[in-house]
Amino acid sequence: DPGILRTNLAAVLLQMAALQLGPPPSYVEEFPFLDPPDRRSVHDGVQLLAELGAFDTHGAITDVGRRLARLPVDPRLGRMILAAETGACVREVLVLAAALTIPDPRERPADREDAARQKHARFADEHSDFVSYLNLWRYLREQRKTLSGNAFRRMCRQEFLHYLRIREWQDLVGQLRSIARDLGIMESDEPADPARVHAALLAGLLSHVGMRREDGREFLGARNSRYVLAPGSSLSKRPPRWVMVAELVETSRLYGRTAARIQPEVVERVAGDLVQRSYSEPH
Numbered sequence: 001d002p003g004i005l006r007t008n009l010a011a012v013l014l015q016m017a018a019l020q021l022g023p024p025p026s027y028v029e030e031f032p033f034l035d036p037p038d039r040r041s042v043h044d045g046v047q048l049l050a051e052l053g054a055f056d057t058h059g060a061i062t063d064v065g066r067r068l069a070r071l072p073v074d075p076r077l078g079r080m081i082l083a084a085e086t087g088a089c090v091r092e093v094l095v096l097a098a099a100l101t102i103p104d105p106r107e108r109p110a111d112r113e114d115a116a117r118q119k120h121a122r123f124a125d126e127h128s129d130f131v132s133y134l135n136l137w138r139y140l141r142e143q144r145k146t147l148s149g150n151a152f153r154r155m156c157r158q159e160f161l162h163y164l165r166i167r168e169w170q171d172l173v174g175q176l177r178s179i180a181r182d183l184g185i186m187e188s189d190e191p192a193d194p195a196r197v198h199a200a201l202l203a204g205l206l207s208h209v210g211m212r213r214e215d216g217r218e219f220l221g222a223r224n225s226r227y228v229l230a231p232g233s234s235l236s237k238r239p240p241r242w243v244m245v246a247e248l249v250e251t252s253r254l255y256g257r258t259a260a261r262i263q264p265e266v267v268e269r270v271a272g273d274l275v276q277r278s279y280s281e282p283h
Helices: 009-018 037-051 063-069 076-085 090-098 108-124 129-146 149-159 164-182 194-202 264-274
Strands: 208-211 225-229 242-250 254-261
Touching: 009 063, 009 076, 037 076, 037 208, 063 076, 063 149, 076 090, 076 194, 090 129, 090 164, 090 194, 108 164, 129 149, 129 164, 129 194, 129 254, 149 164, 194 242, 225 242
Parallel strands: 225 254
Antiparallel strands: 208 242, 242 254
């Protein structure tokens, strides 16, 4: 199938809006593609960009959308970076945005799964898989300072870490830093606490928030989606009441990958006007 029929249209719509290729909100619908995308895919893309604050209620691009269009990453990740500027956690969010772009650098070979799990457990955080990534990043940075190139590669192999993916992660962080600097998004000298980092991530993951049902491990998400946490998550054994996940992947069922515990008050604050409230008489 042509790429336009397989891709997430949010990034396409955003660039078309920034370049003023047609009237809002039908940038794609009226463009003379050889293979026009499905109308439902266009609607989903517009809906996501409205959720991210890139489009207003009429489908026109906003100031946030124009800045977002200058970040060459998925719009969800770009929105996290813009929110990190307000939350003074740019350094941490750039690391996480890059990590979510590449395959997991932690290897789990089938014949040595227990040994790999023990090595990786040092970085795990019981409340957040995102913090686990940050713990791994700090460890790798310390090791890189003290070890030679060959010794660092050897360490990665012994500790079940994929050397080439780590190099890619490091390169991506450097590129995102440079791009953010060009946009005037500067890193803070002080480390940010997890609450600020999670609030910035949430700005890009509002439709990936889930509330656990009282009778099990299943989460009720946006638009009546239902998912469970992926087995590799640190939170899967004792799922919290509220979570946000980096992605939803459907295999045998719908799974939420890379999760963090979140408070509903934070969701309300970050979502703003997107929150819908209903009231009823008490029983």
